[in-house]
Amino acid sequence: MTHPFLDLAPLSAAHFAAIEDRVARLLDTEQDVVIMQGEALLPLEGAIRSTAGPGTLALNVITGPYGQTFGNWLRDCGAEVIDLSVPFHTAVTADQVREAFAAHPGIDFVSLVHAEAATGNTNPVAEIGEIARAHGAIFYVDAVASIGAEPVLPDAWGVDLCVIGAQKAMGGPAGVSAVSVSSRAWARMTANPGAPRHSYLSLLDWKDRWTDAGRTALPHAPAQLEMLALEACVERIESEGLSTVIQRHATAAAATRAGALALGGGLEPYVHKASEAAPVATTLRTPPGVVASELVASALSSNPGLPLAAGGGALAKEMIRVNHYGVDATAEAVRNSLAALGTALAGQGASVDLEAARSAVESTWRR
Numbered sequence: 001m002t003h004p005f006l007d008l009a010p011l012s013a014a015h016f017a018a019i020e021d022r023v024a025r026l027l028d029t030e031q032d033v034v035i036m037q038g039e040a041l042l043p044l045e046g047a048i049r050s051t052a053g054p055g056t057l058a059l060n061v062i063t064g065p066y067g068q069t070f071g072n073w074l075r076d077c078g079a080e081v082i083d084l085s086v087p088f089h090t091a092v093t094a095d096q097v098r099e100a101f102a103a104h105p106g107i108d109f110v111s112l113v114h115a116e117a118a119t120g121n122t123n124p125v126a127e128i129g130e131i132a133r134a135h136g137a138i139f140y141v142d143a144v145a146s147i148g149a150e151p152v153l154p155d156a157w158g159v160d161l162c163v164i165g166a167q168k169a170m171g172g173p174a175g176v177s178a179v180s181v182s183s184r185a186w187a188r189m190t191a192n193p194g195a196p197r198h199s200y201l202s203l204l205d206w207k208d209r210w211t212d213a214g215r216t217a218l219p220h221a222p223a224q225l226e227m228l229a230l231e232a233c234v235e236r237i238e239s240e241g242l243s244t245v246i247q248r249h250a251t252a253a254a255a256t257r258a259g260a261l262a263l264g265g266g267l268e269p270y271v272h273k274a275s276e277a278a279p280v281a282t283t284l285r286t287p288p289g290v291v292a293s294e295l296v297a298s299a300l301s302s303n304p305g306l307p308l309a310a311g312g313g314a315l316a317k318e319m320i321r322v323n324h325y326g327v328d329a330t331a332e333a334v335r336n337s338l339a340a341l342g343t344a345l346a347g348q349g350a351s352v353d354l355e356a357a358r359s360a361v362e363s364t365w366r367r
């Protein structure tokens, strides 16, 4: 008996290389793109450990939980780290980054999350890239939650290490990821005695054994299922058109924001400025006395398929996430999510206007 997931032939080196090229086109980059056979945390950690070490002075921007993780890896590598934390209801500004460089001119590495699915903000990568480039710093960006939901342009923005994963707005699997690597970043890694080698975390292994070797022989067995799924999701984005996919996510975010405001009941956009809200997911703040995780559980109990989640950790009390990405970047998913939240709020005695929310979603979608 054949099975769609089983008995797959090994993926050829040529096929693997073609998928890398396709991802490079998605990123509009001339840089080397290395596909990593693991969830996005693999290239996120690998790129930091390859690039940073004793002697690195890193500016680590924290606008959500991943920034904290990057800071921990950087310190673990022996880097000196300056954390620039901003409240989760805002994005970082280019001026804050400029001030950090003015105070610490030796900064030679900047780590930043582009869009935060976990807190709902999106950061000005292009502007920060200009500052990093002017100071000769390596610029590392986590674009896992932005790719597919908003433009991600490593070459145009001066990003040296741009990490993506397929599992958010690309609508793909979680088990595969990629990183674009500039020649400056390769040079930094080559000069870094602590960069992992002969390790699953090693980017230099891929450079030596794959990229520089002409991409003719794979260093180890390709994860065919994930690779085929990555190829299929990039193909699907190409056929819909990247700009259409991006527009769909932007509209979903705008409609969720407008719908939540029209709904009332004390629900508010968590990110204060719409311009700083991520297109990938919209976060909402619950009114005092309403526990977000309980409200989400109640909304999901009657509508189990909706893309709703409570914030992680301490945020579970006050933050709701509407994960309108991938197949859920639709008017229907947004409309139903707000209706379910509104009904759950009404069940707790709040006064909500379900019809106003519905009509705000529809009119945003039509615009």
Ligand SMILES: *Cc1c(COP(=O)(O)O)cnc(C)c1O
Binding pocket: 039, 040, 041, 066, 113, 115, 116, 117, 118, 142, 144, 145, 165, 168
């Ligand atoms: C989703 C996401 C990742 C991937 O991490 P998971 O914890 O496996 O979901 C990395 N970075 C950002 C900004 C993300 O939103």
